[in-house]
Amino acid sequence: MVFNSILFIFVFLPVSLLLYYVTPTRGKNLILALTGLVFYSWGTPEYIVLMLFSILFNYLAGLDIGRSKEKSQSRRAQVMLIASVAVNLLLLGFFKYWEFLLNNINGLLHTSFKSAELPMPIGISFYTFTILSYLFDVYHEKVSAQKNLIDLSAYVTFFPKLISGPIVEYNQMEPQLKKRHVDIVKFGEGARLLILGLGKKVILADNLNAAFIAVTGLDSVSVLSAWLGCILYTLLIYMDFSSYSDMAIGIAKMFGFEIEKNFDYPYCSKSITEFWRRWHISLGRWFRDYIYIPLGGNRCSTLTNIRNILIVWFLTGFWHGAAWNFIFWGLYYGALLLIEKFLMKDILSYIPSAVQHVFSVFLVMIGWVFFFSPSLSFAFSWIGMMFGIGAAGAVDTAALYYLAGNGLLMLISAIGCTPVAAKIGRRVLNIGKGGTIAGVLCSAAILLCSIAYMINATYSSFLYFKF
Numbered sequence: 001m002v003f004n005s006i007l008f009i010f011v012f013l014p015v016s017l018l019l020y021y022v023t024p025t026r027g028k029n030l031i032l033a034l035t036g037l038v039f040y041s042w043g044t045p046e047y048i049v050l051m052l053f054s055i056l057f058n059y060l061a062g063l064d065i066g067r068s069k070e071k072s073q074s075r076r077a078q079v080m081l082i083a084s085v086a087v088n089l090l091l092l093g094f095f096k097y098w099e100f101l102l103n104n105i106n107g108l109l110h111t112s113f114k115s116a117e118l119p120m121p122i123g124i125s126f127y128t129f130t131i132l133s134y135l136f137d138v139y140h141e142k143v144s145a146q147k148n149l150i151d152l153s154a155y156v157t158f159f160p161k162l163i164s165g166p167i168v169e170y171n172q173m174e175p176q177l178k179k180r181h182v183d184i185v186k187f188g189e190g191a192r193l194l195i196l197g198l199g200k201k202v203i204l205a206d207n208l209n210a211a212f213i214a215v216t217g218l219d220s221v222s223v224l225s226a227w228l229g230c231i232l233y234t235l236l237i238y239m240d241f242s243s244y245s246d247m248a249i250g251i252a253k254m255f256g257f258e259i260e261k262n263f264d265y266p267y268c269s270k271s272i273t274e275f276w277r278r279w280h281i282s283l284g285r286w287f288r289d290y291i292y293i294p295l296g297g298n299r300c301s302t303l304t305n306i307r308n309i310l311i312v313w314f315l316t317g318f319w320h321g322a323a324w325n326f327i328f329w330g331l332y333y334g335a336l337l338l339i340e341k342f343l344m345k346d347i348l349s350y351i352p353s354a355v356q357h358v359f360s361v362f363l364v365m366i367g368w369v370f371f372f373s374p375s376l377s378f379a380f381s382w383i384g385m386m387f388g389i390g391a392a393g394a395v396d397t398a399a400l401y402y403l404a405g406n407g408l409l410m411l412i413s414a415i416g417c418t419p420v421a422a423k424i425g426r427r428v429l430n431i432g433k434g435g436t437i438a439g440v441l442c443s444a445a446i447l448l449c450s451i452a453y454m455i456n457a458t459y460s461s462f463l464y465f466k467f
Contacts (some may be wrong), residue, residue, distance in 0.1 A: 004201050005249045029154040036157025047121040058131050059152050061137045066145025092128045095120050100322035103158035123163035134170040136290050142171040152176045159253040166262040166282035182256035192443055193250025197401050199446040200243035201451040204413050208236040211406045220392035224399040226385040233372050234365050235413040244462045267417045270356035272336045288314050310334045314372045325379055329370040
């Protein structure tokens with residue numbers, strides 16, 4: 001089940017909210033766990049057993065780690081942590097990386113091993129990191145082991161964040177599993193975020209996606225076409241992924257939970273370092289807390305720090321997909337961050353802010369080519385065409401056609417990547433009663449337009465579902 005469907009908006013979400021609010025406080029987490037399991041199993045019911053196994057196994061592992069820590073049995077706790085992490089990573093590896101591994105073995109050894117064709121469980125990368133967060137937090141004694149299986153199930157299967165994040169660390173959500181509140185103001189804020197996110201997805205992202213598919217599917221690609229495809233994807237992936245995060249955070253508010261923002265206008269950044277502080281914030285925080293800092297972070301020698309950064313960015317790329325272009329994409333950012341940290345740290349302050357911003361966005365756009373490409377060779381070919389190498393001329397009629405047809409959409413989306421629209425919205429809402437009425441009418445208009453698109457347009461899943 002997905003957020004941008006009539007079934008979810010008009011059936012699943014209202015029923016879930018109704019059940020949640022009519023249930024006494026002691027039973028609310030049970031409702032969250034059950035609705036999360038229904039939400040997850042809707043598209044791939046065969047994997048409900050996998051989810052239940054993951055919850056039960058990690059519940060028992062967490063208890064064992066917690067008891068070992070209480071008894072000062074550090075060695076036992078460490079062994080159990082390694083074993084439980086290994087089980088979770090093996091499950092992730094089997095479904096997401098096994099075919100990639102076999103294909104590379106076949107290529108190197110000229111063998112013909114074949115893997116079973118199994119659909120990848122939706123959101124397995126996200127909920128695996130969610131579970132690992134729990135195990136790490138218990139081991140490092142940030143929290144106590146969860147003795148209530150229902151509460152842990154509610155954390156793992158909380159459906160707003162289950163499939164595509166944000167990745168909420170257990171230590172952030174654990175207090176809210178015990179106590180949370182919601183009032184009409186908080187519920188309204190959540191509903192507004194949900195509607196705005198829905199509008200970004202079905203009105204902007206889906207139309208950008210249609211244009212991107214058309215441009216990248218052209219038989220011949222000019223320089224303008226290549227740049228147009230890159231720009232479309234740059235806008236598309238932000239609108240698509242940030243819209244899901246907006247909706248997830250909004251729905252969580254409606255249930256009384258507070259989830260931190262996952263995007264902070266990343267295309268306004270003046271460096272790659274700043275970009276990754278603003279983009280997919282929850283993933284960056286997860287790698288920082290559970291990989292980078294345990295490796296030693298930057299409190300070590302320069303060589304060790306370089307190693308730590310490259311490990312983190314190799315894993316970041318590999319987490320996104322079982323393909324060499326994702327690994328290259330991760331290492332590309334690792335290299336850029338190393339250049340900024342060690343070679344340009346004393347130079348950046350002398351470069352005009354506008355130049356820093358343009359250059360940073362340019363580097364990010366180049367990075368997105370590796371991200372959307374089906375292979376490394378395709379990525380290098382596309383980048384080459386952006387600079388005239390192998391392109392079918394500088395400009396062609398197809399590029400002009402798609403630019404003219406989508407220019408307004410791209411302009412609106414580009415503005416949406418900045419704080420401008422949000423600032424205008426806040427000013428309108430602060431007018432008073434008139435602002436409140438205007439805000440309600442605006443949200444209603446976005447909702448109605450979104451519903452019209454959902455009814456008439458072809459279904460389009462969120463991009464990060466495949467990760």
